Every structure is written in structure tokens, then in C-alpha cells.
Amino acid sequence: MDKTLPERQRLILKEIVDRYIRFREPVSSRMILDDYGLSVSSATVRNDMNDLEEAGYIEKPYASSGRVPTKKGYRFFVDWLIDLSELTKKERLEVVEAYQVRCLEVGETMRQTAFLLGNITEYVGFIIPPRPAETRLDRVVLVKMGPRTVLLVIVSDIGIVEHGLVTLDDDISQADVDRITEIINTELHGVSLDAVRDLTLQDGSDGWYERPVRQALLVLGRLLERRSGKRLYFEGILNLVSDLQKSVPDRAMDRFAGLIRAVQDEEGFVEEIYRERGERSGLVISIGEVQREGMEDFSVITSDYRPHGGVMGVIGPIWMNYGRAMSALSYIANRLETILVSSCPRDLIEGAEI
């Protein structure tokens, strides 16, 4: 990586990116002097800016305008020049309190997290739930509701993941329900949700168990199957509206609609996020690099979170406040990990660590 750049040019580049992020208009040589109090003339700054332009870090919208950072410029900025800006006490409190209300339901925790990400960064927050392949079944809970109906609750090592109704062919006693629960939990405790799904949906185990057990297993499988569909939670898409409107008034709607379309196909989006992250862990910053039509002008910052390899992130305009977003993302990822791990039953904790 080339962090080599003359000191003054680094300063000027930093100033250009900082100012552009703040005011969203091309930065002239004068502005840099006014603001920064460099003890050189504007001509000198212009010379440096020329060098920076030749090196591909900045560009001009038109021949005699101020400079605007290029993607390469943003990249250099986030890699070498950025100041991280800690969350305020108030914001940290918001996060902590949001997680205070203990959510049993994993889905609720996901929604909450996406909401926090969106709300604090004022961009779009999203989260991909823990992979079912690495989430383990803690137990199922069966409760007799009616003569032939039983409530089924699926509890994983990170909380309740689904519930549904099992309709049986015949009437059944509470004792039988308890026995079935016992059987299922003995067999499936600690098995990954994906494996549970496959086991319960395949017809192989047909002869093994009595009918009510088979029926319960079938519903269990179906619920997990349906669950796999829900792979993504978004919050705060509307935060972009005012930002875009202020920054690119005439193209705002286009950009916005483009992003919506890019994100509509959740399956594809999730895949692209994983592809883009590759084998990296921790924060990954993609500056217009997410390969989806309509996202060329958006930046995405993602972070993985343990246990079970989920990914959360923030989508913002390419001129987003990277420092803030990065801090927020780290902090929230960290909090979420704490929450998830702390709700993990003791005997499944080793299994949870990869």
C-alpha cells in the first residue's frame, strides 16, 4: 500500500475530503488556506492539488472548478488520514438501553440492531442474521393449546427463532406432549439449525417415530425452512432522502430509486456483501465497490459479529462521514456480540466459537 505522499499533500487531501464530506461542494485552493491556515500561498496549494489530481486522488467536475475526491481519494483517506470520532455518551447510552429490553426473539434483536445502525449513523443500517449453519438448537418447547393443536417454540443458542402451530391427526395428552418434547430435545440439542432442517425434512426417519413426533418434526423443519428466507433486515432507508436531496437535488430520486432496486433482491445483495468481504474480518469499507447496479455511488461499511458469523453494515452516500459510521459500527457490533454470547446456554458456548 502506498501511504507515501508528501506531508503537505496529505494534509491538503485530508482537508479536501473533510470539507467535501461536510459541505458537499468542490473545494478550492483558497478554501483550504482560509480554513487551515497553512503558511503557503494558494498557488502552492494549487500545485499540490495538481499533483494529487495526477496521482488520481482528486478530480475536477469541470475545467476550472474546485476539486472533489475520487474513489481512490476516499480510499487513501479512510486508510491513512481519517480521524475516528467516538460516539457521544448520549449515543452510547441509546445503544445500551435499546439492548436493555431483553429480546427473546432473535428477529427482534436483528430489527433493533439494524434500527440502531441506521439511527445513529443517519444512513442505512442493515444486518444479516447469524448463519443457521452455525446456530445450534437449544431445545424446542411444545405446549398443548387445543385438543389436536400444539404450540411449537424453537429456541436456539441465541434465543427464540420461530414458533408455529402443529396440527395433529389425533387427540393427545399433556403427558404425551411432554414425552415428545423430551424425545426431540434429546436427539436434536446442539445440532445446527440447518442440520435440523435437513434432518426433519428428509423422509428417511419415517418409520422411526410415532406419528405425533413425526408431525412435530415436520413443522419444525418447515419453520426453519421459511426462516432461511428472511436473510436481511434494513432500517433507515429514508435517512438518505434528505442527504441526497441536499447533495444532488436533481439526481436524488434516481439515486434513491437505484439503491432501492439494488437492495430489493435480498438474496443477491447478501451474496455480494459476502463476496466483497471475502476472508476479511472486522471492518470492511467498500467505496462504490459493491458490485450491484445502482450502488456505484454508495459506500458500504460492514463488520462481522460473533457468534455464528453474521454481518452488519451501513450504506451511505460515497461522501459519507466514514469516521462516525466506523465508530458506530464497531461499537454496536461489540454490544450485539455481548448480548448474543451472554444469552447463550453454557453447554453450547464452545460450539459457538469457530
Add this chain to the structure above:
Amino acid sequence: MDKTLPERQRLILKEIVDRYIRFREPVSSRMILDDYGLSVSSATVRNDMNDLEEAGYIEKPYASSGRVPTKKGYRFFVDWLIDLSELTKKERLEVVEAYQVRCLEVGETMRQTAFLLGNITEYVGFIIPPRPAETRLDRVVLVKMGPRTVLLVIVSDIGIVEHGLVTLDDDISQADVDRITEIINTELHGVSLDAVRDLTLQDGSDGWYERPVRQALLVLGRLLERRSGKRLYFEGILNLVSDLQKSVPDRAMDRFAGLIRAVQDEEGFVEEIYRERGERSGLVISIGEVQREGMEDFSVITSDYRPHGGVMGVIGPIWMNYGRAMSALSYIANRLETILVSSCPRDLIEGAEI
């Protein structure tokens, strides 16, 4: 009500509204002739249009442009001139299938309904859940999860409304849990959720029961309290983007942002919807009449649904396709009622009807 208007003027007004809804541009006297084949001259049509304008049904964006319907014009249109357009077989199927997947969770049913409304009308669908004051507790289910933790599921006459974790001070046996369940269900079966909330949160019952029962009741109350907060489900806000962009390219973002803001304050929005409906039942059409800043240029069609007095609706631009939206709304409201009533336990059905 004045449905009195010379026959030809009615025809012309209908044609103007129809065309404006379809093409979203001022309608000239020529267009009406071309399209409709009236056997009069354009001058005659112009005279009629003049009358219509004087009567306040249409107006000109500028001195020599074609005519555009006024709110009064839309009102006359929906009251006297509209053709309802039935949903297609495919659309009806979509609705039926969406409800096929039996949702236990009331919240899920609400989300589903809002989604259907938004998706089929291609505007914004929303739904206000059944009033807790008129929803009755069927029973609670308590399941021992750990030594001192108990899972609490709240089942109302229309399905599961919430679940949460009760943390007890002392260890407890399964038998005790069953006894507590019995006590709570005996006391509270058939009581409205609002009443349950108030009963369980007031400190009066302090001495009555042993500690574990009191603790369970407290959590029950808290969950119902939290639930009251979630009074609104929205889906399809993004459907408006393309419509607005096509219709009012430059003001699109403003309008959009305005609506978002108007709807952000859910409490206030819900109140205004109830205020606007007043004592009316069935479909209510508000043409820019919902008194919220930013909604002057949007129309809202609402419908109540039984049991328990919820309201669902569609928000669209003032030039929305009223015929389609009205049909969709009636149909979906009807389906939802069927679903809700059919899942209602026998002994609570009378209570459900107001």
C-alpha cells in the same frame, strides 16, 4: 349532496379525471373529443369545461393550459362517477395465499396485511392493529426454561400477541408453573388486553398472590404496555417513489420527504385517521383531507375491519387510481376479517362482536 350536473358535463368531468389519473397531464378540450368521440365540437366542450371550472370541479395550472381536477372534482368523481375495477384472479389468489400460511403471531398478520395492501395497490399500505381495549385474553402459556426463568406467551382471541421471559427470585418446579398458569388463566380469561394491563400493573393486588404469580403478572403487564406502543404497520412507502418521480419530477423529493415526516409520528397519525373517519364505517375516502402537514397532496382510503375495531388503509397521491384501491381495500379487509374471526376461540366470539 349535489349529484346534479348536466349529463354531458358529468361525462366530461369523468373523462378529465380518468385521463388525468392515467397520464398525469392537463386535459384539453381536444383530447376529450379524440378519446371519447363526443359528437360536439371542441368549443362546446370548452364551454362545459368553463362551467365545470366555475363550479369548482376543475382548474387550470395556468391561463391557457388544459384542465386538472380539483379536490372537489375528485370528490364528485369518487362519489358519483367512478367505475370500480375488480381485482384480477391472480391478485385475489395472491391475497388468499398470503393468508394461507397461518400466522399465529398477530404482528405477523398485520405486517402481512400492510404488505398486501401496498403491493397490490402499488401505493402505501398501512394497518392499525385491533384495539387492545376490545381484544380479549384467551390465555397465557408459561413454560419453565431454566431454574429461575419462565417463558411467558400471551394468547389473545386473535392469536399470539407477545412473549417474554419472567425471571423469578427463587427456583420453581414445573408443577408450580402449571399451578400459576391455572391461576392466571382462571382469573383473566376473556378480559380485554387493556384491562389485563391495568390490572396487572396496579399495585393493589399485592398481597393476594404468592410472589411468583405476582412476578409473572408484572411481566404480563409490561409486555402489554410495550405492545400498545406499536400501533401502526406500514409497507410500500417506496412504491410512491417512481409515481412521484414521473408525475412531479422536481417536487418529488419534497413531497416524499413530507409524507415521511407526516407519518413518522405514528401516534399522531393514528389519531388523525380515527378523527377523519369519525363514526363512519366501511370505506372512507379522504382526498387531501387528512390534516397532517405534508399530506395535503395525498389521498387516504381507509376501511375498518372486525373484530375489535382496527383500521387499514392505503395512502396514494391525490391522482391515485381510486377504483382499484377501493376494490383492493374491500377485498383485503374482507379476507382479514375471515382470518381473524376463524381463529377466534368459540367462547370469545360473542364478546368479539360489538
Add this chain to the structure above:
DNA sequence: ATTTAGCAAACAGTATAAGAGAGTGCTAAC
């Protein structure tokens, strides 16, 4: 009493031109 033909007037929308202002690139001097 309606309806119609014909025509002047209104105005959006587009295109073109001119002027102001901001910022750069370059050259020559420091």
C-alpha cells in the same frame, strides 16, 4: 337557446446570448 367556427391572447418550454463570478493553469519573478 345552443352550438360552432375562427381568431387573438396567454403561457410553458426551449433555445440562445450575454454578463458576472469563481477558480484554475501557466509564466515569470522571487
Add this chain to the structure above:
DNA sequence: GTTAGCACTCTCTTATACTGTTTGCTAAAT
């Protein structure tokens, strides 16, 4: 390596003219 000065470029705004659509009005026709 840095700076002052100046010509040049390009956006943004304002003014002007032109085109095409549609209306309102008047006078004649039915």
C-alpha cells in the same frame, strides 16, 4: 521550491426571442 499576476474556462444567472398548445371570446349558424 514558492509566489504574484493574469488570461482562460466554465458554471450560474438573467434576458430575449420563438414555437406550439390551448384557451376565451365574438359573431354567425342551427
